[in-house]
Amino acid sequence: MRPQPALAELRAQIARIEGRSQRVRSALPFGLAEVDARLPDGGLALGALHEIAGGGNGVVDGAAAALFAAGIAARTKGKVLWCITQPDLFAPALDKAGLRPDRVIYLRAGDQTSVLACMEEGLRHGGLGAVVGEVAHLSMKASRRLMLAAEGTGTIGLALRRWRRQADSMDFGQPTSSATRWRVSVLPSTPLPVPGLGRHRWLVELIRARAGESADFELEACDAKTGRLNLPAELADRPGAANDRLRRAAG
Amino acid sequence: MVTAADAAAQAMGLRAGTPVAKAQALVAGLVVRDADPVGDSEALERLALWMLQRFSPIVAADQPDGIVIDSSGADHLHGGEAAMLDALIGRLAMSGVEARAAVADTWGAAHALARYAASPTFIAEPEHGAAVIAPLPIAALRLPPAMPAELRVLGLERIKDLLSQPRAPLALRFGPEPGRRIDEALGRSAEPIEPIRLPELAETRRVFAEPISAAETIARYIEKLVVALCAILEQRGQGARRLDLICQRVDNRTEAVRVGTARPVRDAKRLTRLLCDRIETIDPGFGIETMTLCATLAEPLTPRQSATTLIEEAEPDISDLIDTLANRVGERAIYRAAPVASDVPERCVRHIPALAPETGETWPDAWPRPARLLLRPEPIETIALLPDHPPVSFTWRGVRRRVARADGPERVFGEWWARDAEMAAVRDYFRVEDDTGERFWLYRAGDGEDPATGSHRWFIHGIFG
Numbered sequence: 116m117r118p119q120p121a122l123a124e125l126r127a128q129i130a131r132i133e134g135r136s137q138r139v140r141s142a143l144p145f146g147l148a149e150v151d152a153r154l155p156d157g158g159l160a161l162g163a164l165h166e167i168a169g170g171g172n173g174v175v176d177g178a179a180a181a182l183f184a185a186g187i188a189a190r191t192k193g194k195v196l197w198c199i200t201q202p203d204l205f206a207p208a209l210d211k212a213g214l215r216p217d218r219v220i221y222l223r224a225g226d227q228t229s230v231l232a233c234m235e236e237g238l239r240h241g242g243l244g245a246v247v248g249e250v251a252h253l254s255m256k257a258s259r260r261l262m263l264a265a266e267g268t269g270t271i272g273l274a275l276r277r278w279r280r281q282a283d284s285m286d287f288g289q290p291t292s293s294a295t296r297w298r299v300s301v302l303p304s305t306p307l308p309v310p311g312l313g314r315h316r317w318l319v320e321l322i323r324a325r326a327g328e329s330a331d332f333e334l335e336a337c338d339a340k341t342g343r344l345n346l347p348a349e350l351a352d353r354p355g356a357a358n359d360r361l362r363r364a365a366g
Numbered sequence: 367m368v369t370a371a372d373a374a375a376q377a378m379g380l381r382a383g384t385p386v387a388k389a390q391a392l393v394a395g396l397v398v399r400d401a402d403p404v405g406d407s408e409a410l411e412r413l414a415l416w417m418l419q420r421f422s423p424i425v426a427a428d429q430p431d432g433i434v435i436d437s438s439g440a441d442h443l444h445g446g447e448a449a450m451l452d453a454l455i456g457r458l459a460m461s462g463v464e465a466r467a468a469v470a471d472t473w474g475a476a477h478a479l480a481r482y483a484a485s486p487t488f489i490a491e492p493e494h495g496a497a498v499i500a501p502l503p504i505a506a507l508r509l510p511p512a513m514p515a516e517l518r519v520l521g522l523e524r525i526k527d528l529l530s531q532p533r534a535p536l537a538l539r540f541g542p543e544p545g546r547r548i549d550e551a552l553g554r555s556a557e558p559i560e561p562i563r564l565p566e567l568a569e570t571r572r573v574f575a576e577p578i579s580a581a582e583t584i585a586r587y588i589e590k591l592v593v594a595l596c597a598i599l600e601q602r603g604q605g606a607r608r609l610d611l612i613c614q615r616v617d618n619r620t621e622a623v624r625v626g627t628a629r630p631v632r633d634a635k636r637l638t639r640l641l642c643d644r645i646e647t648i649d650p651g652f653g654i655e656t657m658t659l660c661a662t663l664a665e666p667l668t669p670r671q672s673a674t675t676l677i678e679e680a681e682p683d684i685s686d687l688i689d690t691l692a693n694r695v696g697e698r699a700i701y702r703a704a705p706v707a708s709d710v711p712e713r714c715v716r717h718i719p720a721l722a723p724e725t726g727e728t729w730p731d732a733w734p735r736p737a738r739l740l741l742r743p744e745p746i747e748t749i750a751l752l753p754d755h756p757p758v759s760f761t762w763r764g765v766r767r768r769v770a771r772a773d774g775p776e777r778v779f780g781e782w783w784a785r786d787a788e789m790a791a792v793r794d795y796f797r798v799e800d801d802t803g804e805r806f807w808l809y810r811a812g813d814g815e816d817p818a819t820g821s822h823r824w825f826i827h828g829i830f831g
Contacts, residue, residue, distance in 0.1 A: 179831030242682030
């Protein structure tokens with residue numbers, strides 16, 4: 116993208132009005148130029164709340180969304196607090212997404228309210244790398260609280276939206292104050308020349324980004340070492356075909 | 367005389383109260399020892415202290431053979447009343463003590479239920495009223511030793527018989543005792559528990575000239591008490607692992623708050639914060655007139671040099687966060703996952719305390735594992751070739767899916783060295799992907815050839831992302 120001085124000045128002005136100019140704004144890059152270029156700070160803003168949901172059946176099981184969150188958390192420093200209400204998260208899978216078991220502290224809360232309260236407590240503390248919470252309903256007020264808690268310390272907050280029923284996921288359209296909003300759906304895996312399953316692929320949709328535009332990406336799932344996502348080989352090598360496929364994926 | 371009889375003795379026909387001569391006649395080679403009531407009572411006090419340190423802030427010995435615990439405000443730390451009783455009985459059984467326990471609204475009712483209804487535990491519904499204790503024998507009511515026999519002479523055997531009697535003639539004949547005990551068991555008159563306190567525990571106390579009740583005032587005095595307590599702990603070179611705040615109300619009821627820490631702590635600010643988090647659970651009623659803060663469990667805290675290296679940043683200390691969260695959701699609800707050397711997926715994770723030292727261990731095998739593991743494998747209907755092909759299609763929760771790609775099998779053998787039933791058991795796991803790209807973890811019980819290895823039915827066990 117070409118640098119646009121007028122736009123940059125406007126952003127600076129808005130930032131002044133919002134009163135956040137004193138804080139050091141930093142971001143956690145994905146390490147993929149295509150994705151990072153679409154995000155306003157060149158990566159996921161640290162000290163902010165981000166929402167992640169699954170697509171299709173993923174709104175109920177939230178499996179891909181959990182791995183996407185694990186990949187982000189794996190690239191932060193320090194321990195990760197993972198607040199859950201349902202005990203079906205399988206710890207070895209997080210290890211396979213780059214998040215070592217020593218780094219994750221699980222917290223099993225009885226209900227949504229205490230998940231949100233514990234997330235806020237974790238974000239306020241400042242000693243953690245990331246705080247992940249599985250929540251269904253996230254109100255404007257609750258998300259604002261989490262956002263403020265995260266802004267104060269620079270810890271990244273990830274709200275993993277997961278609903279009991281498919282129909283409840285209409286809730287994802289409601290406005291919240293999170294910085295970005297993602298939807299991760301599964302795609303058929305990378306084809307292999309032999310029978311078997313290749314590296315998993317996701318359609319990652321950036322539905323909303325504060326001070327940025329939304330975008331769709333077709334990505335390969337987190338790798339086991341560092342939790343990095345990857346651009347599928349055929350897309351990386353042939354940009355023309357990539358655009359074609361992206362459009363198809365978006366439609 | 368036989369003073370007490372356990373299950374083995376009862377099987378031989380011995381009862382509490384049997385004369386020695388009769389007992390010796392019943393059991394050949396019986397060894398007779400003198401009863402040691404003082405020693406028993408001391409042992410009971412020691413046991414009560416152990417429970418005070420582990421289970422609840424208000425514990426007292428209920429001589430001669432029981433311990434009474436006020437569990438309100440402490441059971442959630444153990445995962446509810448049932449889990450707490452199970453843990454209590456289990457811990458006692460491990461140290462060779464056979465015990466029975468009951469939870470009820472009042473001391474009297476719990477006393478009766480523990481002795482006459484629990485096997486080995488009994489939990490009465492809150493607001494249970496008289497119905498729970500009505501069918502129990504009169505001896506359950508803590509009356510003087512001879513009185514149940516006298517009442518039986520009058521034809522009163524069960525508590526319900528006594529409940530239906532008019533009070534005045536009973537009081538005339540037996541004194542105030544039966545009426546008082548019934549009122550206590552039914553909660554009509556208060557019966558405070560005088561908790562045991564030992565001189566070796568660090569304790570600070572504050573008596574107010576005027577009863578206090580505002581949350582801010584309570585918070586202020588908590589801070590003062592914590593500072594005083596920390597001074598005592600510092601003299602002893604100790605840090606608190608468990609703190610009890612006991613508030614005595616003007617209506618002679620006590621409200622207790624217990625907080626725990628994962629490591630010994632002597633930081634006044636941190637302890638104040640932990641206690642102030644729980645102010646909302648204190649019901650001040652008409653006001654609090656005495657506050658007592660006690661370090662029930664204290665451990666040596668040696669001064670440590672904080673690591674200052676030029677090379678690497680110190681790992682931020684999150685033990686205070688863990689304490690705050692653990693006091694909110696319970697100690698067991700906050701944990702880390704550690705690997706167990708087992709190929710069976712549901713057994714390969716165990717929970718360790720959140721602040722356990724880091725081991726660097728991970729799951730050794732490089733096989734992919736699903737992000738969501740179903741609590742119980744769910745049966746599915748499949749079309750599959752035996753013995754070693756993945757399914758062509760399967761139906762789960764009423765949705766039929768065609769398998770586009772699959773990988774497997776990964777064979778998991780039963781742990782025959784640990785469990786006899788799994789001698790021949792086998793599971794063949796397959797990763798399958800349907801047309802839309804959703805990936806599942808399926809398995810077939812059995813190796814597909816030998817019926818001894820499993821039923822050859824198919825199950826779904828997890829969902830990949």
